[in-house]
Amino acid sequence: MIRTTARQRRRRGPDAGPDAGPDAERDAGSDAGPDPGPQRALIAASFVNRVGNGLFNTAAVLYFTLVVHLPAAQVGAGLTIAGLTGLAAGIPAGNLADRCGPRTVWLVTLALQAATMAAFTAVDGWLAFTLVATLDRLAATASGAAAGALVARVSGERPAAFRARLRTYVNLGVVVGTLGAAFAIQADTRAAYTALILGNAASFAVAGLVVLAGVPHCPPLPRPAGHRRWSVLADRPYLAFVGLYSAIGLQYQVVSLLLPIWLSAHTDAPRWTVAAVYAVNSGVCVLLQSRIGATVETTRQGGRAFRLAGGLFLVSCPVMALTADVPTWVAALLAVLAVCVHSVGEVWESSASYALGFGLAPDHAQGQYQGLLGIGFTAGQALAPVVLTGAVLALGHTGWLLLGVLFAGLGAAGPPVAAWAARTRHVPQDAQPPAPGRSPLPGTD
Template sequence: MKSHAERGRLPGAALALLAAVFVDALGSGLYMSVSVVFLTRYLGLGDGQVGVGLSVAGALSFALLVPTGILADRAGARRTLMAAHLVRAALLTVYPLASGFVPFLCVVSLLAVADRAASPLLQGLFGTAVEGPQRVRAMGRARSLQNLGLALGGLVAGAVLVADSDAVYLGVVYANAVSFVVAAVLVARLRTGADGERSGVRPLPWRERLGVFRDRRFAALTALNSLVSLHVTVLTAGVPLWVLAHPSALPRAVIAWAVVLNTVVVVLFQVRATRATETAADGGRALGLSGMLLAVGCGALATTGALPMPYAVAVLLVAVAFQAFAEMHQQAGAWAISYELAPEDRRQVYLAFFSLGNAARNTYGPLVVTFLVVRQGALGWLLLGALVLGAGAWAARVGRPTAATGITTGTTPAPAAPLTDVQGETHGQRA
């Protein structure tokens, strides 16, 4: 009898996880579109207080990401993800009561920790629920559904914001809380014999659990992936700043068009971009391709400031399309690398460590892109393109077998657990 992988279909556990991803994204998209308005209008916080609170929350979630991975390796990814969803739901339920800065800081910090931990936990569960060749493909489907859910949630939020009232803001916050409860229920239905529930298994010594910090190849690929993933900041910060700096060539509406184009391209093509990307070597090559595509997009953006409006808009949208394909190949490469190189008994701490690169990018990315785009202009786009091109090429080299790269590892990865008996599967920091 053919397995799910041989038939090209995902098992029931992966479908449940995909449903959880979509529900989570739908609620998150709904809330993210009104979060700042909720914090400033309903809670009465100042812009400065919101900014400081989000910065502190981001720093705390960064610091606790690896400890959360260690906890998940001991308690189990399924249990930890369920707890993260339920904690998010509980925090959103009490959010409307956080009327002062200190209560807001406590809630937003705990929410950021749970949010940041959810992504590697979800990836770990996909690694258990899906057989090797299909893991990256399953993550591609999850990302497509995530983008679709965020977009639909944002559209609904835009419609309800027409009624500027406290009841609307409360309804949105509580709807997001309900989405996390539903996601937790879907995750709770998973039943596997190798889903990370390690009760009864003797815990590894701390020195071995923290071996990821001595794994130089994995650390190098984490850093290089972080640089290649600057495509996120290009879309969210670089393009808007560039458009605002060239009003005669680029109308402000093109900022929204760029986001819509990126979302549509990722929803339609993310799964296809994961094909033939399974091993760490494949992942390194995918990062190399991503760097090249983003470099081409940056080069195209450099020309738009000197073009007449119709041509500038067309070239910018073409550049965003290159950015979207760079994003998809970077994601596929990151999944393949982190899956293959993560030892089974330390999978979650390895995935959490790999996620540190994305968290770090959210810190340095806006500074790098702002300096290059705002201060250097067209030359800045070319410099940014050269940076990601070089990082991608280096990642392709490091992704090859260890003997060819000269980079040794601190641990020897074990293969991920195969699928066993199964009964029943985010995008920015939330305010």
């Protein structure tokens, strides 16, 4: 069995030569560690969960406006209240995961999400909708913090490779769920929409059962003497990384929100182009995530991946703007080309976020660090519609160019922030981030 410690892995680094010893040879030939069962269970649970998310997210607004008959403005207001309130659960839930074990906390949050999702089918007014949505967001934020900590604990000897595979299946799950939701949208009946909601509720329950059966309990890791309950808020390099991650995360809604509006309002591209860009984005991410993500292991690699992603976004954004200046079929081809480039940038950005988000967090405090990371990302996504539609669309071509420059600048900040964080942790930039807490998992040491 492999008994290589995290400290030894950091000292040896990812490029260790033949003198690194037999442990290095075994590490090089194994992505999953001696017991891949918990990893497979976590991937399966995440896939099922995201199939449910795809079912619900695709048709949620239609259900609340067409079936429950809530005005769109009320739905938006309720979701905003729920989203902002839900942020409060991130760090406390992360701390709880660090103290009680992430598996336990995640199972509880999955059960809560199953209950709140099922409760949506009984909503008949705005107050009830807002209350249920708020409880759902609180549970979802807590779930994200606990799930992140659990991923850190079962990542094995090659954490980047595992997380890349995990994100591949997560993306695939969303695609499958979205395709399933298309049938309900076509049927356009209360029963069809209700089936989507209950399907999502069931996905939380099934995911919980998979984790319960396949992932062993992860006991809390020992805390150093200087640990503080809110230590993440005093970690300035990590706060800087969270800021970068949250801001560059605007890129996710470039494809899902900004480009579709631009194509519809400013170009002569065929309407099917909107669906095509979604498909291309999902396809590129599914195909390349494992291949690219497995190469981004270290702090230095994470910073460089951020910079590369920013450069690709600098290319893709102006090309998206050009779709308004060309004939119909050229516009469609340019849109697909731009999304291909943008999607490759998305894969590099997500890989960098995994490497730095997990690698810079202390083993014993992964929960609270992942909680803060989730808060930052959610806040950035909440601001994205205002920034993208209010600023970029208002400025037209100039707005697209400035958006690309913004992404490039954020990406360029990745290497210095990563280097700063590595210095404060006294970890060489080329050392692999540890596989947090692998040893306490039964059967892995």
